[in-house]
Amino acid sequence: MVYYIRFLKTPRFQVQKKSVFISALICITTDLGDDFLAEDVDLIATWAQYSSHKALYQEPLKWEASTRQLPVMLGPFSPNDVAQKTSILNIQLQDSQKDTLRVNSTPLVMSGCSASFGPQSEPAEKLILRELYVADHKQPLKIWEETGNSIARHIWDAALASIIFLEQTIQGTSKEMPALSQLLQAPRSSPLQAVELGAGCGIVGIALATMLDHCDVLLTDLPEVEEIVTLNINEARPQPSSRIHYQTLDWDDPPPNLCSRPIDLILVSDCTYNADSLPTLVSVLNRLVETSPKALVLVALKRRHESEAVFFDLMRAAAFAPLQANVQLPAQHEEVDHIELYCYRRQAGPDVP
Template sequence: MHYIRFLRPPKVHNDKNTVQLKAVVTVTTDLGETFFPEDAELIATIRETAHDGEVYLRRKFQWSGGARSLPIILDVSRNDIDWPACLHVGVKVSKGKGPGFLPPVVDAWSGELDPTKGQLDSGWRVERRFTPLNERPVSLIEDAGDSIARHLWDGSQALAQIIDDTISLENTTTPLPLLEYLLVSATYRRLNAIELGCGCGTVGIALAQSIPDCDVLLTDLPEVDSLVAANIARLNPAINSKVTFHALDWEAPLPKGVHSRVHDLIIVSECTYNTDTLQPLVNTLKALITRSPKAIIVVSTKTRHDSEAAFFDLMKEADFIQDGSMRMPLPGVPGSGYADWATDVGIHIFHGKNHRLSLSPRGSDQDVPKAKEAIAAANGRVRKAAAGAEDDAKGTNS
């Protein structure tokens, strides 16, 4: 996968008689190690900030394979733009376009600009928009620029896609039956989840928008607080679902706000790349499982280097039991640099040695099939409501 990023965020420049919107973009991998190697047409549009908002200006720009950056310059002097607006940059054609959270090239949406009120700069955050199978758009903010800090990572996107596929009944068979059981049974039971090292919060937020009565706790170091708060504020939760954030340092004991909770699902996404933090991570998982022995752990990681394998040895030494794994292929052109070479993401399920299921995933009571029927009915209601809202909108505009 590749991501369009703003190396220089959009800014309005008034040069004599010309008013221009200027930005510099790149098309790079999640860690920014390599750049998109093929020629591509990028489409830049100035448009309303709302989803499916009006487009005021559209221009085509040519990305040369292997380039490191591309300037975007739009003349807004003689265009009827209803400010505030934003700049959206995407690819014209995506080969092998993937579903939901896994397009081969991820579009970039700038922050709001409004030169009529002196707001000439969009700021250093960029929005990503995804449409899962449940048709509830997910909006995520990440930092602009070429730093890897507080960015979307491929492993989180892949896990969000697997959860979406499972809840939407797109997977007829799965090598992760324990995860499937937990997700489908959440249609009639409350689901308590915690995400470690959440970054932007992709997985936890996608989960809360897909499952009713879901309580998600996002955790990371304190410096991501404002970014995660911005993404929680954009949340479009399922009925009775909520997301909160709590700072958590793996080197320290569990804070009261984390230790007091009992969890059903522990999410570990793209947290194994730093070998220096593997033992603290496993220690934190051990503390969580001691408090929540029935919880399952889902680990998602795009392999960056061979030393990450130490994580699985540490999990075994800590008496965690692996219960299923799979590889999720990534769409698009793979990178070629350090930490970019992997073409898929590994998804692994663990639980503690005292883990017990109150109901079998394939029990005689047909618990999972009943849950699947409930999901199908809920999805039908969501689609019916969306269609009704669209009809209402058409009637208002007629």
């Protein structure tokens, strides 16, 4: 289980007795926010200039195993030091240079950087930026998350596993799902059409368009993600011939003309945790595949409840046949966590061309 540094209180300048401090409150928690890292780790807090990202000051911090939150108080600085300085605050593990998503070496703790804050202003917006380097890619994938408890506006562990698996499949280092390898590696005369359901912050679909040439990715979710996903699309650096769009799609209320164009790949990451929404999720998959019977559906999930097993029954009943793979993510105390990936294709039958 990966742990994420989060701001419980985003950074701000705080004046105390004519000196200025930078204060914030952080925790290191799971994607679900239901548990805290129960290991001691050394962190480093870096105050940097917003425009140039130039580091202005650094201070070590210690997260202790029993901790649930950690106050950050950098300083004191003189008012002159902070005048005119629109700033950011980055919190990362002391011994890690960058967060790299790679099979068997993803970090246990994901760093985070605040939104900007200024000397006169309010605290930074309630956001945190993850900069993730996918395998050997030189440019990071930049994804903003909210700092609150929204389910939708966060990155989930299955998303990290999906990205690692997609990267391996594109590079040909994983051949576990031959149909997916063929789809992602074959030369294309027209763009590969991908749709992500329940995209949240959009991390998986954005990563695909960043890694893969000549693909159009449509991210979909409930209206509540539109703002964060738009921020992330604007931050994204897709391949020059690839595109990323967003459209609201509620599985409980899909439009009559659900998809006007053929789809090659449907991405679903960590969307099976709520058994109540599984029938409508599978019904949307079913409808999408009715018009694109050769589409592949890549589902990544971390088992959280027994009730999620219903997803597999519903997919079987809808004639979807899977191939399975696993991606390991780190867990605390040097253990590992398993994310399951399934590549589904509609089984050919009398009604399916």
